[in-house]
Amino acid sequence: MDEKGGLLEVAKLHDACGVVGISFNETGNNVAKFIYYALYALQHRGQEAAGISVHDGKSIRTHRGMGLVAEVFKDAQIDILRGSVGIGHVRYPTTGRSCIENTQPFLVKYKDGAIAVAHNGNLVNSSQLREQLEQAGDIFYSSSDTEVIAHLFVKELLKYDLQEAVRALMRKIVGSYSLVFLWEDTVLALRDPLGIKPLCIGEVDNGFMVASESAAVDTLNGRLIRDVRPGELVVIKKGEMKTYQLARMPRPAHCVFEYIYFARPDSILDGRLIYDVRVNIGAHLAEEHPADADTVTPIPDSGITLAVGYHQRSQISYRECLMKNRYIGRTFIMPDQSMRETAVRLKMNTIRPNIEGHKLVLVDDSIVRGTTSRRIVDMVRRAGAKEVHVRIGSPPILAPCYLGIDMASREELIAAYKTVAGVEAVINADSLGYVSHKGLVEAVGIPKENLCMGCLTGIYPVEIPGEKCMAAQTKLSEYLNADATKD
Ligand code: SF4
Numbered sequence: 256m257d258e259k260g261g262l263l264e265v266a267k268l269h270d271a272c273g274v275v276g277i278s279f280n281e282t283g284n285n286v287a288k289f290i291y292y293a294l295y296a297l298q299h300r301g302q303e304a305a306g307i308s309v310h311d312g313k314s315i316r317t318h319r320g321m322g323l324v325a326e327v328f329k330d331a332q333i334d335i336l337r338g339s340v341g342i343g344h345v346r347y348p349t350t351g352r353s354c355i356e357n358t359q360p361f362l363v364k365y366k367d368g369a370i371a372v373a374h375n376g377n378l379v380n381s382s383q384l385r386e387q388l389e390q391a392g393d394i395f396y397s398s399s400d401t402e403v404i405a406h407l408f409v410k411e412l413l414k415y416d417l418q419e420a421v422r423a424l425m426r427k428i429v430g431s432y433s434l435v436f437l438w439e440d441t442v443l444a445l446r447d448p449l450g451i452k453p454l455c456i457g458e459v460d461n462g463f464m465v466a467s468e469s470a471a472v473d474t475l476n477g478r479l480i481r482d483v484r485p486g487e488l489v490v491i492k493k494g495e496m497k498t499y500q501l502a503r504m505p506r507p508a509h510c511v512f513e514y515i516y517f518a519r520p521d522s523i524l525d526g527r528l529i530y531d532v533r534v535n536i537g538a539h540l541a542e543e544h545p546a547d548a549d550t551v552t553p554i555p556d557s558g559i560t561l562a563v564g565y566h567q568r569s570q571i572s573y574r575e576c577l578m579k580n581r582y583i584g585r586t587f588i589m590p591d592q593s594m595r596e597t598a599v600r601l602k603m604n605t606i607r608p609n610i611e612g613h614k615l616v617l618v619d620d621s622i623v624r625g626t627t628s629r630r631i632v633d634m635v636r637r638a639g640a641k642e643v644h645v646r647i648g649s650p651p652i653l654a655p656c657y658l659g660i661d662m663a664s665r666e667e668l669i670a671a672y673k674t675v676a677g678v679e680a681v682i683n684a685d686s687l688g689y690v691s692h693k694g695l696v697e698a699v700g701i702p703k704e705n706l707c708m709g710c711l712t713g714i715y716p717v718e719i720p721g722e723k724c725m726a727a728q729t730k731l732s733e734y735l736n737a738d739a740t741k742d
Pocket of ligand 1: 510656711
């Protein structure tokens, strides 16, 4: 992975968020503990903050904090959150500053009760909506678009029944959203009409759950039922589940980067095991960009499964050459510039005997700015690599993501202004090969018209001022007026 510019930062594409909701059919269950474990399974989707809301039979209680799940929650906090129904969130900031006010779930109280909400995704029209709400007298405590969603939803709930309120909400908000609400003692889950961000339904002992990824269902020893369909509302109350298809678009637009990088390899998205998809991508990469090399090696962790696929198809030996330190927390004493090498090696070190004298194929998922790729290529060269052939499991990232991934601005994206040969020179590789759009789409196994590939093509599934939009998706509002159908 490439980086945001920090000396030690290795992650380059920052994940959006992870959400979970659980409802048990028996009272007395400590749902917070189950949500805690599910959030632990989703920690890769956001490390900045975490939070849990539960309904204790009378009201909603929430605990939120900055940091990893294990830093935010200790036994005492979990014990206080008593109840059999609740929701949780892990956050990486997309809209809104990094501060406690922007942590989720958000709680909004209104005259008929209270609602807590957790969100994965990003609205592209949140500033206009916020302005309208502020002009009408609403007061906001955060800069997050999720609070805008909570306010809008409460207003609709005061006017309509649940289904109509959700439909009215969907007509107003534009962008990507996989949402979980705790509405008194009921869990609601909603996936945007294009299904941009993932959300799935699982069955657990004594109830049901929804989560961003099926790995969270596995962690609770549950059974994955299926993905929440684009435009579908899931209602879980006292361990019973009902689903309502509230919007039907002609095509979905699933985020292709979930398959390349964001989701865990052990998760199943839209019926596809992410591990298998990544092995396929690696195999396509080997076919499209063979290399005269003797060792295939991943940049850990995100390049591992791609490198396995490259190795299987090319028959070039697979060997680990880089070791990542997984125990660097959010806060530690940053080495000064004179300790630059130490700083880099704290995060990633070479396994020198596996590198010395070898011609390497170095496999990674993407290149954003190019600086980390350069640093790693230089590192393996210093460890004695004879040649370094870089292979990338995504096509070049040409454009920013407006739909939930904190990637970079267009000016910062190296592929937006350099050719492949230009990037190859900047990262100091002997050769550079990206998987093609066609190869990627074949490896994922979903037609390209059903994928969001906005950051790879500059054409987005929703209208964004100044950007191109996929023609089939421009009439979003018309489709949102489709009849509600109960499954
Ligand atoms: S623009 Fe890229 S990262 Fe953003 S949702 Fe679309 S495919 Fe995913």
